[in-house]
Amino acid sequence: MQDILSLLSFSDGGWGTALAAGTLVTLSLALTTLPVGLFLGLGVALMARSNSPRLRAIATVFTTIFRGLPELLTLLIVYYGGQILIQRLMAAMGFEAQIQINAFLAGVIAFGLVLAAFSSEVWVGALNTIARGQYEAASALGLTKWLSFRLVVFPQLMRAALPGLSNNWLTLLKDTSLISTISLVDIMRQTNLAVGATKQPMVFYLTACFLYLILSAGSGFAFAFLERRANRGHVRG
Amino acid sequence: MLRDLLGLVINLDLLDRYGWRFLDGVVVTAQLVTISFILGGVLGLLLGLARLSENLALRWFSGAYIYFFRGSPLLAQLFLLYYGLGSLRGFWTDVGLWWFFREAWYCALLAFTLNTAAYQAEIFRGGIQAVPRGQREAAAALGMHNAIIFAKVVFPQAMIVALRPLGNELILMVKASAIASLVTIYDLMGVTKLAFSRSYNFELYLWAAVLYLIIVECIRRLWAVLERRLTRHLKMGESQPVQAGWLSRMTKSALKPNA
Numbered sequence: 001m002q003d004i005l006s007l008l009s010f011s012d013g014g015w016g017t018a019l020a021a022g023t024l025v026t027l028s029l030a031l032t033t034l035p036v037g038l039f040l041g042l043g044v045a046l047m048a049r050s051n052s053p054r055l056r057a058i059a060t061v062f063t064t065i066f067r068g069l070p071e072l073l074t075l076l077i078v079y080y081g082g083q084i085l086i087q088r089l090m091a092a093m094g095f096e097a098q099i100q101i102n103a104f105l106a107g108v109i110a111f112g113l114v115l116a117a118f119s120s121e122v123w124v125g126a127l128n129t130i131a132r133g134q135y136e137a138a139s140a141l142g143l144t145k146w147l148s149f150r151l152v153v154f155p156q157l158m159r160a161a162l163p164g165l166s167n168n169w170l171t172l173l174k175d176t177s178l179i180s181t182i183s184l185v186d187i188m189r190q191t192n193l194a195v196g197a198t199k200q201p202m203v204f205y206l207t208a209c210f211l212y213l214i215l216s217a218g219s220g221f222a223f224a225f226l227e228r229r230a231n232r233g234h235v236r237g
Numbered sequence: 238m239l240r241d242l243l244g245l246v247i248n249l250d251l252l253d254r255y256g257w258r259f260l261d262g263v264v265v266t267a268q269l270v271t272i273s274f275i276l277g278g279v280l281g282l283l284l285g286l287a288r289l290s291e292n293l294a295l296r297w298f299s300g301a302y303i304y305f306f307r308g309s310p311l312l313a314q315l316f317l318l319y320y321g322l323g324s325l326r327g328f329w330t331d332v333g334l335w336w337f338f339r340e341a342w343y344c345a346l347l348a349f350t351l352n353t354a355a356y357q358a359e360i361f362r363g364g365i366q367a368v369p370r371g372q373r374e375a376a377a378a379l380g381m382h383n384a385i386i387f388a389k390v391v392f393p394q395a396m397i398v399a400l401r402p403l404g405n406e407l408i409l410m411v412k413a414s415a416i417a418s419l420v421t422i423y424d425l426m427g428v429t430k431l432a433f434s435r436s437y438n439f440e441l442y443l444w445a446a447v448l449y450l451i452i453v454e455c456i457r458r459l460w461a462v463l464e465r466r467l468t469r470h471l472k473m474g475e476s477q478p479v480q481a482g483w484l485s486r487m488t489k490s491a492l493k494p495n496a
Contacts, residue, residue: 068408068453069446070415072426077442084439170308177310181419188312201324205317209309216308 004203007194015194015204022190023211029176029186033108034169037115044116045123059120066117071110071175078110079103079182103184107176115172122164129160159230166223170216177212187211248440255432255441262428263448269417269424270410273349278403280350281357288362299358306355311413314352319344319420341420349414356406364399365391397467404460408453415449425449 010016048059066074082101090097130153138148180189191208195201243249287299306314322329322338329335337343368391376386418427429445432438 065446065450068412068450070412070426070449072415072418073429073442073445073449076430077446080433080442081439174310177312178416180312188310188316191313192316195320199324201316201320202322205313205321208313209305209317212309212313213305 004200007198007200007203008207015190015198018190018194019187019207019211022185022187023215025184026173026176026186026188027215029104029107029111029179029184030169030173032104033111033115033172033176036108036112037168037172038119038165040112040116041119042123044120045127048120048124049127063117063120066113071114072178072181074114075106075110075178075182078113079106082106082109103179103182106182107179107184111172111175114175115168118171119165119168122161122168123157125164126157126161130156155230155233159227159234162223162227162230166219166227169219169223173215173219174212247444248438251432251436251438251440254436255428258423258428258432259425259444259448262423262425263452265422265428266411266414266424266426266452269345269349269414269422270407273346274353274407274410276346276350277353278357280354282361284354284358285361285365288358289365303355303358306352307359311348311352312416312419315345315348315416315420318348318351341417341422345417345420345422349410349417352413353406353410356409357403360399360402360406361395363402364395364397367398368394400460400464400467404456404463407460408456411449411452411456 006014008014008016008019010020044059044062047055048063050056069077079101083099086099086101087097090099134152134156135148138152143151176186177188179186180192183189185193187208191204194204198204240249243252284299284302287295288303290296318338319341323344325338326335329338337347372390372394373386376390381389414424415426417424418430421427423431425445425448429441432441
């Protein structure tokens, strides 16, 4: 027991500092991906609800592909495919160089696409809850399109969307563990390194699981707060 | 003729070299997902019932189980089982289970089963809770046993609610099973990585993408059929024209001379 605690300690020979750094990487990856995926998802949702059949078709194809592909495959396609694409582009412009895509960036793009596909469904559902009269009343008050979205539609949208988005966020948080396979040093990768060095897989993989559980629990509190805030103007019944 | 047409879309040389391997990969993925989904369903149903039981210990245990497996990544759980439990060789040899934890295949099956059980437990719990109380009371008034009430009255109605989320969970399992490739299992993803590391041809990843999309689409179609079958008694009132299935519609339109 003493040994295990010293393995996880923050002092010399302990892996505490390394695991904390990994946790920071995991969190910053997820937090960077979140706005990217949510905005893209909202865009896809607006396309899915538009009058143009072409835009609707694009939205359908987008969600079908990125909801259907394994996240690991999406990540590898973005990572390797992006490298090949950039190298071809550079070669076409006359540069010859070996280019490595930054793993963090590949993660943000790949997980952003997946999050966009899943959150667009949530956005569509939330947009459907907003009655037509709200738009009409807003325009009767003389609000511009942007202002009526920001002041009238968006606050109601968030109220309906938050529970779904919190699920999307938890999935994203867990999916980021896949980034360890393209050697970004997040919780999972740091754990693998620790296991390699100490030969204590039980201890470290359990620790990793609990780190993710702590992050999930923390997100639970954050979303409960956000939901209370989004509901503050809402009278039940 | 067919080959020439195929050659327009894909690299035939690659197809000759890796085609059969990819099919093997699909089979391995299908086995992995089917077995763990069914075993996970049985375990999930038990956990879901435990979650609803009056016994505090059962409720607490199933709650903690579900929280653990839904709150941490499947990747971490798989490594915990394969590398973590696999490191306790002495212990497993003593209890005679070393053959199980030695194999990546069994560890992956176990990890996926335990993981999907947690998700399915929540689905079954929701479905069972959605059955109106009056159904149970009416069945009890007819003098049925508790077990019969569950099997004949509650469960079939719960399944109608649970079916769609179960389909989603199955699709999520197909996608998640790609992780098995990280513990040396040659499923579709594993085969793709192996072929890519030998040929450095990016087209292979696109094959895998298409194959995964086809698997997911097949499941969606299968589930639509299942759903229509399970809810067929609910449509009695409305007189609906008999809709042919998608397969017969497709074959019909394909066979029509000038379609």
